[in-house]
Amino acid sequence: MTATTAYRPRRSVLYMPGSNERALEKAKTLPVDALILDLEDAVAPDAKEQARENACAAVRSGDYGRRELTIRVNGIGTQWHEDDLAAAAAAGPDAVVVPKVSSAAEVRQLVAALEAAGAPEHTKLWAMVETPVAMLHCEEIAAASERLTVLVMGTNDLAKELHAEHVPGRAPLLTGLGLCLLAARATGTVILDGVFNDVKDAEGFAAECLQGRQLGFDGKTLIHPGQVETCNATFAPSEAQVEEARGILAAWEQGAGAGVVTYNGRMIENLHVETAQRVLSTHEAIAGL
Template sequence: MSASPETSYTPRRSVLYMPSSNARALEKAKTIAVDALILDLEDAVAPDDKPAAREAACAAVTSGKYGDKELTIRVNGIGTRWHEEDLAAAAKAGPAGIVVPKVGSADEVRSLVAAMEAAGAPERTRLWAMVETPAAIFSAREIAQASPRLEAFVLGTNDLVKELQAQHVPGREPLLTSLQLALLAGREAGIAVLDGVYNDVKDAEGFAAECVQGRDMGFDGKTLIHPGQVEACNATFAPDEAAVEDARGVLQAWQDGAGSGVVTYQGRLVEQLHVDIAERVLATHEAIVARG
């Protein structure tokens, strides 16, 4: 049984930052089994390399050589000397999304969208807002609802830790309030919400635990800093075989019990909310399988 069309899903389990100043990295990215790429013009690029990186990122987006990966470009932040040129060039290139660091208010969202449209961004090009400051957390609800063109929140957990004067600790207790507020705002607005990065690329166990935590909290996927993190991330944010079979069973029981008043599956009461969850699980599974 298939999921209903209302539960259409774009896989964003794994979203990998790639420095656009590194031609070898951009070439390698074509072969990585990642759902989405953030072609970075900001933190990963030295000031002198930013113009060339901008050109390389836009060329990658228009090349048609990245298969079904969702391509986005992270521009330099509002107020930097590169921001306006970055935004205009990215808008013309027409990626799936333009990722903007440190978005702190609904007014900034509206200004960014106006600038994208003035630069000729096609309809498919959406805004991804990075949420990484206390101001953004307190304004998350207004930011999330500021424009239909806003499609995703990207959590900037490193900057949040810095701004909170907190520490990176297993379990992320200092960040939980911020993560949950961003999730609440994103879910109310119906946008995607992506978890922040895990810094220690050699700590596979710690990374796996944080992926599980993010999935269980409700994130759509996780941003990554190394190709070696992709496989575990994809596996964690995809429904396993047992979850898929259970979802099919719930939907079949609901269909079979139509009009009977009370529906059960394997001894569990089935209500509309369980059907909605099952449809979302199958939509996720089917979209992932379709990627091959």
């Protein structure tokens, strides 16, 4: 099972093509919590090697401040995978992101490869879960190694594999999303929602961010800098939620030993206190940025 660690904000996690040097430069100024420097889908085959060099140089530069820096390598079985993994391990990002992870055995294979390539201890594994097989085995995937700290939903590939349509509310994907959320919470693993494809549909994006937060995701992966602000706001506790959390904790402390504690007419139990503490720790971590 993944070890529990201090909360780190991952509200907004932006994909940036490793082949686009201008985009990598712009990323240094964006208010994102994390970046995925992409060597996979966003990069043409003839640009793969240059993208790899650019991404590793970006990681080594130290120019990205408090942003969590990760590199998405090409998948297991592709002609670029082994070289990508070795180069990323040597660069030592916060994490290596691997697409289409479908089994616990693959997780163990990836962890062994990172260790063999000399990846530093701080370089974790983020596994993308994108297929029906991954949905059905997500708990085993999440529990396979303590080095795996984040699950990333690959909703576009999942929709393709399901022969499903992209519709508002994502009803065709909810079973898969729910299975992966259950797996993440059962194993103490962070989980990120998938991307929203239409960068011009601000209203649809805002609605999907809200849905993701309500379902329980820790944050969302993004494909455009214009999506960052809405995502950050949605996945942070609101002022009202922070105020309520403080009120619940104050009422709990004042009522210690009283047997029954109420706040605004509602009975307060341990579970409400734990939720309030999580809200405040999230708020404080975000404020600390």
